[in-house]
Amino acid sequence: MKKKTRKVSKKRSISAEDLFKLKLPSSVSISNDESKIAYTVEWMDKKENKYFKNIHLYDLQTNEATQFTNGNQNDNEAVFSPDDSQIAFLSSRDKKLGIYLMPTSGGAEKKLIDIDGAVSNMQWTPDAKHLVFCLRYNDSHFVKDEKKKKEAPVFRHITKLFYKLDGAGFLPKDTFQVYKLEIATGKLTKLTKGKRDNLGAHLSPDGKWIVYCSNRSYDPDIESMRDDLFVISFNGGKERKIATPPGPVSGPKFAPNGKTIVYLGHDNPDDDWGSTCTHVWKVGFKGSPKAYDLMKKFDRSAYDETITDTGDVEFGGKLIWSKDSRRIFFQSSDMGTTNLFYVPAGGGKPTRIFKGKCHVKGFDIAGKTTKAVIIYSDVKNPGDIMVFPTKYGGEKKAKQLTNLNPFLTKEVSLGRTKDVMFKSFDGTQVQGWMVYPPNFNPKRSYPSILNIHGGPRVQYGFTFFHEMQYFASKGYVVFYTNPRGGTGRGKMWAEAISGGWGDLDYKDCMAATDYMEKQKFINKNRICVTGGSYGGYMTNWLVAHTHRYKAAVTQRSVYDLNSFYGSSDIGWALRREFGGDPWKNPENYEKCSPSTYVQNIKTPLLIIHSEQDLRCNIEQAEQMFIRMKVMRKTVEMVRFPEEPHGLSRHGRPDRRIARLDWIVKWFNKYAK
Numbered sequence: 309m310k311k312k313t314r315k316v317s318k319k320r321s322i323s324a325e326d327l328f329k330l331k332l333p334s335s336v337s338i339s340n341d342e343s344k345i346a347y348t349v350e351w352m353d354k355k356e357n358k359y360f361k362n363i364h365l366y367d368l369q370t371n372e373a374t375q376f377t378n379g380n381q382n383d384n385e386a387v388f389s390p391d392d393s394q395i396a397f398l399s400s401r402d403k404k405l406g407i408y409l410m411p412t413s414g415g416a417e418k419k420l421i422d423i424d425g426a427v428s429n430m431q432w433t434p435d436a437k438h439l440v441f442c443l444r445y446n447d448s449h450f451v452k453d454e455k456k457k458k459e460a461p462v463f464r465h466i467t468k469l470f471y472k473l474d475g476a477g478f479l480p481k482d483t484f485q486v487y488k489l490e491i492a493t494g495k496l497t498k499l500t501k502g503k504r505d506n507l508g509a510h511l512s513p514d515g516k517w518i519v520y521c522s523n524r525s526y527d528p529d530i531e532s533m534r535d536d537l538f539v540i541s542f543n544g545g546k547e548r549k550i551a552t553p554p555g556p557v558s559g560p561k562f563a564p565n566g567k568t569i570v571y572l573g574h575d576n577p578d579d580d581w582g583s584t585c586t587h588v589w590k591v592g593f594k595g596s597p598k599a600y601d602l603m604k605k606f607d608r609s610a611y612d613e614t615i616t617d618t619g620d621v622e623f624g625g626k627l628i629w630s631k632d633s634r635r636i637f638f639q640s641s642d643m644g645t646t647n648l649f650y651v652p653a654g655g656g657k658p659t660r661i662f663k664g665k666c667h668v669k670g671f672d673i674a675g676k677t678t679k680a681v682i683i684y685s686d687v688k689n690p691g692d693i694m695v696f697p698t699k700y701g702g703e704k705k706a707k708q709l710t711n712l713n714p715f716l717t718k719e720v721s722l723g724r725t726k727d728v729m730f731k732s733f734d735g736t737q738v739q740g741w742m743v744y745p746p747n748f749n750p751k752r753s754y755p756s757i758l759n760i761h762g763g764p765r766v767q768y769g770f771t772f773f774h775e776m777q778y779f780a781s782k783g784y785v786v787f788y789t790n791p792r793g794g795t796g797r798g799k800m801w802a803e804a805i806s807g808g809w810g811d812l813d814y815k816d817c818m819a820a821t822d823y824m825e826k827q828k829f830i831n832k833n834r835i836c837v838t839g840g841s842y843g844g845y846m847t848n849w850l851v852a853h854t855h856r857y858k859a860a861v862t863q864r865s866v867y868d869l870n871s872f873y874g875s876s877d878i879g880w881a882l883r884r885e886f887g888g889d890p891w892k893n894p895e896n897y898e899k900c901s902p903s904t905y906v907q908n909i910k911t912p913l914l915i916i917h918s919e920q921d922l923r924c925n926i927e928q929a930e931q932m933f934i935r936m937k938v939m940r941k942t943v944e945m946v947r948f949p950e951e952p953h954g955l956s957r958h959g960r961p962d963r964r965i966a967r968l969d970w971i972v973k974w975f976n977k978y979a980k
Contacts, residue, residue: 319719319720319721319746320719320720320721321720321721321746321781322716322720322722322774322777322778322781323778323781324778324964324965324968324969325965326715326720326774327352327774327961327964327965328352328354328961329713329715330351330352330618330690330713330774331349331350331351331712331713332349332350332351332618332619332690332691332712333347333348333349333350333669333670333683333691333692333693333710333712334348334349334350334361334384334619334670334683335347335348335384335385335386335670335683336348336670336671336672336681336682336683336693337386337387337388337672337674337681338388338672338673338674338675338679338681338695339388339392339412339674339675340388340390340391340392340674340675341392341675342368342674342675342676342678342679343367343368343369343392344365344366344367344368344388344392344412345365345366345368345681345693345695345709346363346364346365346366346376346386346388346395347363347364347366347386347683347693347710348361348362348363348364348383348384348385348386349361349362349363349364349712352961353380354961356380357960357961357962358380358960358961359382359958359961360379360380360381360382361381361382361383361384362375362376362377362378362379362381362383363375363376363377363383363386363395363397364376365412366693366709366710368695371709373709373710374414376395376410376414377397377399377410377417379401381399381400381401382399382400382401383397383398383399383401383408384397384398384399385397385398385430387430387431387432388412388432388674389432389436390432390434390435390436391436392412393411393412393413394409394410394411394412394436395409395410395411395412396408396409396420396430396432396439397410398427398430402422404422404423404424405422405423405424405425405426405427406419406420406421406422406423407419407420407421407423407427407430407439407489408420409491420439420489420491420494421489421494421496423443423445424445424446424448424449425443425444425445425446425449425480425482426443426444426446426484427441427442427443428441428442428484428507428508429441429442429507429508429509429510431509431510431511433488433511433515433542434511434513434514434515435515436491437490437491437492438488438489438490438491439488439489439491440486440487440488440489440509440511440518440542441486441487441489441509442484442485442486442487442506442507442508442509442520443484443485443487444480444482444483444484444485444505445480445482446480446482447461447480447481447482449482450482464478468529469527469529469530469880470529470532470877470878472877472922473877473922474877474921474922474923474952474953474954475922475952475953475954477920477922483502483503483504483505483506484505484506484507485498485499485500485501485502485506486498486499486500486506486509486518486520486540487499488542497544499518499540499542499544500520500540500547502522504522504523504524504528505522505523505528506520506521506522506538507520507521507522507558508520508521508558508559508560510560510561510562511542511562512562512566512593513562513563513564513565513566514566515542516541516542517539517540517541517542517562517593518539518540518541518542519537519538519539519550519560519562519569520537520538520539520540520560521535521536521537521538521557521558521560521571522535522536522538523535523536524536529880530880531577532556532881533554533555533556533576533577533578533579534554534555534577535552535555535556535557535558535573536549536550536551536552536557537549537550537552537557537560537569537571537591538550539593550569550591550592550593550595550599551591551595551598551599552571552573552589552591552599553575553599554575554577555573555574555575555576555577555579556572556573556574556577556586557571557572557573557589558571558572558573558624558625559571559572559624559625559626559627561627561628561629561636562593562629563629563633563653564629564630564631564632564633565633566593567592567593567633568590568591568592568593568597568633568653569590569591569592569593570588570589570590570591570602570627570629570636570653571588571589571591571627572586572587572588572589572610572611572625572627572638573586573587573589574586574587574601575601578884579884580803580806580807580884580885581763581764581765581881581884581885582763582765582795582802583765583799583802583803583806584799585606585607585608585609585610585798585799586609586610586611586625587601587602587603587604587606587609587610588601588602588603588610588627588636588638588651589601589602590602590653590655600655601655602636602651602652602653602654602655602656603651603655603656603657603658604655605657606640606651606657606658607798607799608640608641608642608796608798609640609641609795610625610627610638610639610640610649611623611624611625611626611638611639611640611641612625612639612641612646612667612668612669613641613646613765613766613767613795613796614641614644614645614646614667614766614767614768614769614770614771614796615761615762615763615766615767615768615769616667616685616769616771616772616773616957617773617774617775617956617957618685618690618691618771618772618773618774618957619669619691619957620954620957620958621766621954621957625638625639626638626639626670626671628671628672628673628674628677629653629677630650630673630677630698631675631676631677632677633653634652634653635650635651635652635653636650636651636653637649637650637661637671637673637680637698638650638651638658639668639671640658641767641769641795641796642796642797643739643796643797644665644727644739644741644767644768644769644770644790644796645664645665645666645667645769645770645796646666646667646668646669646769646771647660647661647662647663647664647666647668648660648661648662648668648671648680648682649661650698659700661680661698661699661700661701661702661703662680662682662696662702662703662706663703664686664703665686665687665727665770666684666685666686666770666771667684667685667686667769667770667771668682668683668684668685669682669683669684669685669691669771670682670683671683673698677698678697678698678699679695679696679697679698680695680696680697680698680702681693681694681695682694682695682696684708685771685772686770686771686772687725687741687770687771687772687773688716688717688722688725688772689713689716689772690712690713690716690772690774691712691713691772692708692709692710692711692712693708693709693710694706694707694708694709695707695709721746721747722746722777723743723744723745723746723748723776723777723780723781723786724743724744724748725741725742725743725744725776726741726742726744727739727740727741727770728740728741728742728823730819730820730823731819732792732815732816732819733815733818733819734815736792736816738789738790738791738792738816738819738820739789739790740787740788740789740790740820740823741768741776741787741788741789742785742786742787743776743777743779743780743785743786743787743788744780744785745780745781745782745783745784745785746780746781748829749829750828750829751829752829753829753830753831754783754784754785754829754830754831754834755783755784755785755830755831755834755835755836755858755975755979755980756784756785756786756787756824756830756831756834756835756836757779757784757785757786757787757835757836757837757838757975758787758788758789758817758820758821758824758835758836758837758838758857759775759776759779759786759787759788759837759838759839759843760788760789760791760817760837760838760839760842760843760846760847761788761790761794761839761842761843762839762840762841762842762843762844762864763793763794763795763841763842763843764793764794764805764809764813764842765793765794765795765802766794766795767790767794767795767796768788768789768790769796773788775956775968776788778968778972779971779972782972782976783980784836784975785824785827785829785830787820787823787824789816789817789820791812791813791816791817791820792804792805792812792813792816793805793806793809793812793813806885807885807886807887807896808896808900809845809849809900810846810849810853810899810900810902813846814846814849814850814853817846817850818854821835821856821857833858834858834979834980835856835857835858835979836857836858836859836860836861836975836978836979837850837851837857837860837861838860838861838862838863838971839862839863839865840863840864840865840956841863841864841865841866841923841924841953842866843863843865844862844863844864844865844866844924845865845866845867845902847860847861847862847863847865848862848865848866848867848902848932849902849905851909851910851911851913852902852905852906852908852909853905853908855910855911857911858911858912858978858979859911859912859913859914859974859975859977859978859979860911860912860913860914861913861914861915861916861970861971861974861975862913862914862915862916862932863916863917863956863967864916864917864918864921864923864924864953864955865915865917865924865928865929865932866902866924866928867901867902867903867928867929867931867932868901868902868903868928868931869882869886869890869897869900869901870890870894870897870898870901871927871928871931872924872925872928873889873890873897875925875927875928876922876923876924876925877922877923878923882897886900902932903931903932903935906932906935906936906939907939909936909941910941911942912942912943912974912977912978913936913941913942913943913944914943914944914945914946914970914971914974915929915932915933915943915944915945915946916929916945916946916948916967916970916971917929917945917946917947917948918947918948918950918951918952918953918955918959919947919948919949919950919951920949920950920951920952921951921952921953922952922953923952923953924953926947929945929947933945944974946967946970948963948966948967951963955967
């Protein structure tokens, strides 16, 4: 009798270097005849240590995918012409941003124009003779001497409150304006003017009008959520304001019948950092009917709020009308999911048309609007292109068109991810995800990591997270949760911490730690904690208020709210979160700052921060490091040159890998 042998898996654990293998779809669009799909795939070149993007084309009739553009360049925002014969796209080849055209059938691309600036909302006119978009020139555009363009300016004269932005640096003095580009001649015409940004341009179906958003308040930096809608003729001239309630306005879209406009917004201009739900609003093209909320009872926001490390965080949102002007499609996040919905044009309860434990990272609907194309992700899949009918229940007929990362199923043994609900101190149910090490043995005792998200008003969700899988591959049970103060569970959940960080959110994190300690396979004496941005704030707060953690890593964190107010690119917005400015409410800023309690820290702490972080300035890390060193506490700091706030999502690849290695080394030193 032959002895049975146990099959040993030949698959390996995921590595930090697998970042270089990931192919990540970042945008998608469908042709007007619904026969072709264009999608952008981002990839990393290990030799050049950079990111690049190319456009791919999928033919739904032949079921064939082809790479539409090639090379080490960044091609973005593919837009089909009205007859689908051409695709317009942006590309940063030749070291400048350019607008290009290429036949949909393939062939040589044609450059229409070079632009020393930024472009958004590119759209064809119905007659295919022009492209309309928003454009802001860089300061270098106005310097004629090519040598001086490459030099740093002699000085920077700052007059605006909002003068810098993380990831972008110092903002240009120019403002976004609406332009049209004549395709035959390359003639560029400026349609709007002024010292205020005019954004989100969208053409009416007949091509005669353009709608856009602009903040015309006395100080748009202070009153940042008081936008208005405006329309202007395609030929330029005098603009006309369309009245909307005070509050933010973005992404306006004309209905196919041209009679009404929808936009994303709300009517609370004094909202804190994102507690008020952003909804789909509707207004008449000529101001009648007056603007009203189409989904007033919907206690969720109409955009994607799920974060991941396989893509940048974007909160713009997108609206698309059905061809018959009866429905508006949008994304929304709910209890860890981001799905696709529509709301009736007359208002009412939104309908979810793509369900499931997944993350719809992007979508498009066009032409007859009978098909939807999405970028689909879940806990095992970083992203693929799917298509399905737009009618209710259409997701049951969804078809996956791509398999961009086959190595994750063929080569790699991913850790199993389990979603759980656990009770906080007051009985409130809190959502979380536990990632087990590959080849997990429930009889073993594992070290663990509590990972806290940033924001605070975002959510962890059913999406692929390379970082969580990597930590699990190193023998840790990883637990990441959505404590109060985040999104995906309505207004009350989001505003629960407004004016009082470090209270309910801290107690929910303590409840998460309690839950971890109750798991027999988790060693309660070897629990670690980490988080970035607001998650770094909470890491600082936790180790200053409890000694339960064996080791901690705080990343791009907030340490002192008072100095954060003045050093962050958007720090002054804290006034809406903490009941006024620091000089009006100093007690609350001090009470809610981890710096107030730094003397209590006993947990070995590693501080990771980027030197060009304009969101949480590196002075936050420096203050914490110096004070802890003077107090002779166990602390080290790792600084990443040149990197902004989003190092973990889109930093230079070798630095992303180094960051992961430092975190694991620190936890191994103290918890293994």
